Amino acid sequence: MQSFRPVARGAHRALCQVRSLATDVFQQQRFNFPKAYEIIGAPQVSSISRKTEIICTIGPTSWDAEVLAGLIDAGMNVIRCNMSHGDHEEQTMKLENLAKAYELRPQAKGSIKVLMDTCGPEIRTGYFEVYNEKKRLKAGQPFRLLTDYSVKGDENQVAITYKDLPKDVQTGQQILIQDGTVILEVTGTGPDFVDTKVLNDARLGEKKNVNVPGVKINLPVVDEREIKDIVHWANPHKADYIALSFVQSGQDIIDCRKHCNSHTKIIAKIENVEGLRHFDEILREADGIMVARGDLGMEIPIERIWMAQKMMIKRCKEAGKLAVTATEMLSSMEDKMFPTRAEACDVANAVLDGSDFLMLSGEVANGAFPIQTCEMMRRIIEEAEHALDF
Incomplete structure (x- = not known):
């Protein structure tokens, strides 16, 4: 940070x-x-x-x-x-x-x-299969952020609203979700996704805010x-x-x-x-x-x-x-x-x-x-x- x-x-x-x-x-x-x-x-x-x-x-x-x-x-x-x-x-x-x-x-x-x-x-996460559900994430597990907002998330992935995120982040950077209660570390990127590792045990809800400290969002x-x-x-x-x-x-x-x-x-x-x-x-x-x-x-x-x-x-x-x-x-x-x-x-x-x-x-x-x-x-x-x- x-x-x-x-x-x-x-x-x-x-x-x-x-x-x-x-x-x-x-x-x-x-x-x-x-x-x-x-x-x-x-x-x-x-x-x-x-x-x-x-x-x-x-x-x-x-x-x-x-x-x-x-x-x-x-x-x-x-x-x-x-x-x-x-x-x-x-x-x-x-x-x-x-x-x-x-x-x-x-x-x-x-x-x-x-x-x-x-x-x-702002950047926000998307929805899960069950409305207003919360998913339990474990420290150390892989977790993918997808730029296709139509995808319904689960314990392994969730959609986000910002299509340019894969271009703006680098390996090793932290991504903070849900007022910082979910901490992810970028492990790789692709054309329409960002791969991360979860750094802490947490429960993730729908439509939560996403922050990348030090990165100016081009919106x-x-x-x-x-x-x-x-x-x-x-x-x-x-x-x-x-x-x-x-x-x-x-x-x-x-x-x-x-x-x-x-x-x-x-x-x-x-x-x-x-x-x-x-x-x-x-x-x-x-x-x-x-x-x-x-x-x-x-x-x-x-x-x-x-x-x-x-x-x-x-x-x-x-x-x-x-x-x-x-x-x-x-x-x-x-x-x-x-x-x-x-x-x-x-x-x-x-x-x-x-x-x-x-x-x-x-x-x-x-x-x-x-x-x-x-x-x-x-x-x-x-x-x-x-x-x-x-």
Whole structure:
């Protein structure tokens, strides 16, 4: 994996400022921490309205009207429709079910904002024979990536969306899948495939993100699909926000804005080295920044993710732009009723950093406890905001 310092030279000076950020925060921002004995007592109830909003990614376990109504009760403020998962018909169904949820919660009618997340120049894996199935991979086994997306995968192979991958990778390079939980090493290539060796035991799901650290993917950020999704879905449904994936320059924002409704705010997702390198110009053109820690964490050393997060949020605050913190906020709640202690601290610290939005992804889209997850995030946010002197 490449060193962060030489790769992200454009953002290096801003990142260096974060070395003293913890001290700066405590000097510049007043906290209302409780006494030790008060921490033991009942949870604090904030006397002010919640400032940090919750974005919920809607998927199979959360798109029913009854669940959406429960999410409204739990504190959801924004519904995220991810164009990487589902066509226009499926995304429209989510909004139709939101309208049904309003019938169950008439006092909330019209209160939930809509965010459309673009596919962008991403690489994703394909499907397996059984929908939404997960395949178990073993360390040391061979595994083939195929550029024919019509092929259904199994334990030995899976299709990918990027036809030029065999040209762009070399033997010995690592390929990271599913937010880095699946690590492959390239052993060879052919005209329409990449042969790899699995480096760790893992379970691989469908439609998962694929990253090759240090390799610039030769795909446009605003392509025909993004334009179609904006013009034929986001605009007719009056989307409040568009999260533009894998932004690499300020021009990407300009190109996107040409196709958007005038009221729609563009949130630039910083997910790779190019996004960090050109952060200043991206921030200048965008309405906000999303700290997309999943893909970004596969492009830069994982021990520096916290630094990138704090730098970007700090710069957003200075520029008066929106800041969104995303990825693995409460990921353990996909299959558990409660988060880890570290996740609870992560959510609170993202609030203290100054995030305007926190985003839930798979926890709500595919998790077993979507409503409880949203409620837990709301409770942590309220406790964190209670410590801030707004």
